[in-house]
Ligand code: SF4
């Protein structure tokens with residue numbers, strides 16, 4: 001059965017969003033950005049900024065994983081047809 | 083017999099999968115469950131918008147201060163080190179979800195889920211501005227006129243304002259809300275604060291204004307596995323098909339038996355009120371969020387027809403099949419028991435939690451050292467953790483080691499709030515007063531200015547081997 005476009009989009013964006021959120025939470029509970037790279041590389045970055053950037057980095061990671069998973073999940077037979 | 087086809091929007095969604103989703107216009111309902119739901123919505127929204135403004139002891143009572151890495155909950159301060167409590171909280175949440183789902187299906191979805199709560203609020207705004215379901219459908223079909231534009235624009239304006247306030251409140255849980263309000267009034271919020279207010283506001287507007295039931299159908303993980311927690315003894319919202327069928331229209335006050343019909347008059351009101359657009363008469367469906375709107379609606383119809391209420395009601399599959407049903411079954415006690423255990427453990431942990439922590443680490447380089455005066459010396463690093471809300475000064479003492487003296491670089495050590503300080507001290511003992519090679523003793527710290535703030539930790543003093551031989 002075909003899957004609605006919105007469901008496909010949700011499967012990639014939403015699931016990666018949740019996991020990025022969880023990862024951010026766990027990561028920054030253990031590591032304080034001020035004691036990591038922040039002071040040397042980005043001296044003016046606030047903690048809130050570091051958390052936010054961390055979140056988006058995590059999201060990029062999980063998003064690309066989701067994308068790749070759904071990409072490789074497509075049936076292989078279709079490549080023989082064209 | 084009536085063959086009238088009931089129009090259920092979700093049928094369309096299912097049949098034409100790539101077709102655009104058909105918009106659902108839930109009809110307004112009144113009744114006992116609507117009252118319950120509205121009360122839940124008001125209570126939860128009230129708590130959400132009000133809580134960050136609560137003050138306690140001169141600071142925001144509930145503040146997950148991300149920039150400072152401290153969580154304030156009234157008198158409690160939770161640090162990143164207390165991560166375990168978050169896990170316990172998740173276990174409690176999961177257990178209560180299991181419990182309530184096994185009890186009566188998707189109670190959470192119908193009454194407490196933020197998606198439901200904000201959608202209800204948005205629907206209310208929509209009804210206030212756009213009017214009843216009929217009016218909304220008519221307006222949406224009509225061509226764009228100035229009036230239609232004004233109505234639509236004002237609805238979205240109110241929605242957006244409400245969403246922005248929601249986003250602002252959300253960020254107010256993470257950075258002090260008064261400061262934030264002040265910054266917003268003066269247009270000098272930080273870039274990240276602005277971003278998250280807008281982001282959360284947009285999410286609210288999108289989810290409650292546009293996506294609505296699609297969030298439940300496509301985005302919610304709980305909806306997918308709820309069936310694992312529901313069994314034949316769970317109270318679920320069901321249509322009593324034995325009593326209802328065959329359905330069909332009839333005049334008011336006619337006894338169903340006289341016209342060879344069931345109690346359902348096929349008015350489709352239950353379908354019109356459904357926020358997910360399904361027909362409950364088709365049986366329990368994945369899309370049903372358990373909002374009970376159809377119960378209220380049908381009860382109303384039954385009352386008008388002078389039929390007994392409860393054609394659609396909370397009941398169990400077993401009861402519908404005419405079997406004995408037991409809502410209080412073993413799994414309920416297991417879930418409740420587990421929940422009580424974890425709650426007790428958390429409460430106990432929080433109440434007996436030490437705000438001052440002391441750890442003693444012996445010098446790794448040498449077991450002991452002999453000083454110029456012939457004393458035996460051990461070096462220790464004290465790790466002092468201060469999880470109180472303010473800085474404290476601590477005095478260090480030792481206890482349980484005969485004739486020992488403590489040598490420190492200063493008189494006392496200051497530890498800032500939320501910090502761990504490493505403090506190196508030396509302990510010296512005259513070897514003639516030692517009777518064995520190693521002896522246990524105790525480090526004690528206490529704050530001279532704040533009585534009650536103290537901690538102790540065992541340590542071991544080690545001397546030369548010949549002490550152990552007794553010679
Ligand atoms: S509201 Fe009640 S009577 Fe009307 S169609 Fe639904 S089940 Fe039948």
Ligand code: SF4
Pocket residue numbers: 319352355356357358359360361362369370371372373374375376377
């Ligand atoms: S079927 Fe009834 S209880 Fe289920 S979502 Fe629709 S109106 Fe709510």
